[in-house]
Amino acid sequence: MLHPEFAKIIEISKKENCLVALSTNAAVLPKLPDSFDASNIGFVKFSMCGFSQASYDKIHRFDFDRIKKNIEIIVRTFRQHGFVGEFYIYFHVYQFNLHELQAAYDFAKTLNIVCHPVFAVINDWEKLKDFLQGTLDREYLNNVARDLLTGVGMGNLKPTTRCPMAPNLTIDADGRCVLCCLVDEDLGDVFEMTPEKWQRLHSESATCRECMQLGIPRLEFNAMTVDMEQLARAFASR
Ligand code: SF4
Structure with missing residues (x-):
C-alpha cells in the first residue's frame, strides 16, 4: 500500500489474471x-496491535483514531471500486490488549468485515531463534x-520438514529476491530467478534447515491462529 505505483501494480496484476492479497497496518x-x-x-488484511491508543503507543505508535x-x-473505497473479497482485522493478541478484543469485534461488525x-x-527471526534455543538476552x-x-503463541513448536512460506516468491522493494518474509537473505535479482532455482535455493538453505528444525514454519500454519479455547484459558489465568 506504500508503493507510489500501488494502483498500477493492481492494474497490471489484473491484466495478468492474478488475484491479489494485501496486508496493511492502515497507516x-x-x-x-x-x-x-x-x-x-481477493482479501485485505488489516494488522492491528490492539484497540486503544494505549496499545498503539506500545507497538505501532500510530494515532489510533486515524487508523480506524x-x-x-x-x-468503503475498495467496495466502491468493485472489491468483492474479504476484509480481515488481524488482531494481534498481547497480554495487555486481551480486554480490547470485544471492541475490535464490534468495530469489525459495523463495517461488515471479519475480526x-x-x-x-x-517477529524477528534471529530473536525468535534465540528464544526457542533459550539464548535470548534477559532484558x-x-x-x-x-x-x-x-x-x-510460540510454545510446543515441533520440528517440521515443510514450510508453507518457502514456495512464495518474496521480493523486496528493490526487486531483489529474499528467502522469505521472515528472513531477508538476498537470493538475487528477480529477473534471473526461475521456479527451479527458487526451489533448489530453499531446499539447500542452511537457514531453512535450522528454521524447520526449530519448528518456526509451524507458526505460520498452526500456532498463529487463535484457538478460542486457548484464549479463554489465557483470560482465566490472568
Ligand atoms: S523454512 Fe524458515 S527461513 Fe525457510 S522459508 Fe520457511 S520460514 Fe523462511
Missing part, C-alpha cells in the same frame, strides 16, 4: 485514480514474558 492511504479496479483483490478512520475509508485474532509472536526475554502469551 497510509494509497492514492487511487477514478479508474481504479479492485475486483481482483483509514480502515473505514479503505473498506480474526492471532497471537502476537516475536528482551522479560519484555516477551510481560507482553506475549508465549505458551500458546
Whole structure:
C-alpha cells in the first residue's frame, strides 16, 4: 500500500489474471485514480496491535483514531471500486490488549468485515531463534514474558520438514529476491530467478534447515491462529 505505483501494480496484476492479497497496518492511504479496479483483490488484511491508543503507543505508535478512520475509508473505497473479497482485522493478541478484543469485534461488525485474532509472536527471526534455543538476552526475554502469551503463541513448536512460506516468491522493494518474509537473505535479482532455482535455493538453505528444525514454519500454519479455547484459558489465568 506504500508503493507510489500501488494502483498500477493492481492494474497490471489484473491484466495478468492474478488475484491479489494485501496486508496493511492502515497507516497510509494509497492514492487511487477514478479508474481504479479492485475486483481482483481477493482479501485485505488489516494488522492491528490492539484497540486503544494505549496499545498503539506500545507497538505501532500510530494515532489510533486515524487508523480506524483509514480502515473505514479503505473498506468503503475498495467496495466502491468493485472489491468483492474479504476484509480481515488481524488482531494481534498481547497480554495487555486481551480486554480490547470485544471492541475490535464490534468495530469489525459495523463495517461488515471479519475480526480474526492471532497471537502476537516475536517477529524477528534471529530473536525468535534465540528464544526457542533459550539464548535470548534477559532484558528482551522479560519484555516477551510481560507482553506475549508465549505458551500458546510460540510454545510446543515441533520440528517440521515443510514450510508453507518457502514456495512464495518474496521480493523486496528493490526487486531483489529474499528467502522469505521472515528472513531477508538476498537470493538475487528477480529477473534471473526461475521456479527451479527458487526451489533448489530453499531446499539447500542452511537457514531453512535450522528454521524447520526449530519448528518456526509451524507458526505460520498452526500456532498463529487463535484457538478460542486457548484464549479463554489465557483470560482465566490472568
Ligand atoms: S523454512 Fe524458515 S527461513 Fe525457510 S522459508 Fe520457511 S520460514 Fe523462511
